[in-house]
Ligand SMILES: Nc1nc2c([nH]c(=O)n2[C@H]2C[C@H](O)[C@@H](COP(=O)(O)OP(=O)(O)OP(=O)(O)O)O2)c(=O)[nH]1
């Protein structure tokens with residue numbers, strides 16, 4: 001069995017109810033698809049630390065408040081991922097793709113118009129079911 005890659009994933013919620021998505025660079029696994037920003041948890045880091053680091057590095061926002069949303073384990077042909085997914089309900093900074101990625105703020109009802117990796121279908125269902133008011 002291949003090892004499971006632990007990934008910290010942020011569902012960044014703006015005050016108007018829109019959610020931040022970014023397009024994965026073409027050369028990466030699932031390149032060209034939209035994602036919720038995040039990345040691999042490194043050795044010695046908590047998932048919360050990893051998420052704060054990745055959101056700062058990828059989309060230039062500083063996390064102020066987090067709460068758990070869901071955990072999805074998904075087997076791709078290439079690897080198995082554990083998407084440890086958190087609501088980011090408070091943050092500072094203007095989001096933009098610091099690695100040249102396209103970003104968008106989308107309404108919950110529009111999420112299904114974008115092409116995400118297969119594992120994200122379950123995350124989107126959790127967002128629709130658990131959206132904080
Ligand atoms: N960030 C993120 N990754 C996702 C999502 N859905 C999904 O299947 N993944 C997968 C794709 C990748 O195999 C893995 C995340 O790895 P990554 O490439 O973002 O990791 P990273 O930012 O640490 O990148 P790297 O520098 O190590 O290449 O999880 C998602 O919504 N967001």
Ligand SMILES: [Mg+2]
Nearest residue numbers: 037038039040
């Ligand atoms: Mg990443």
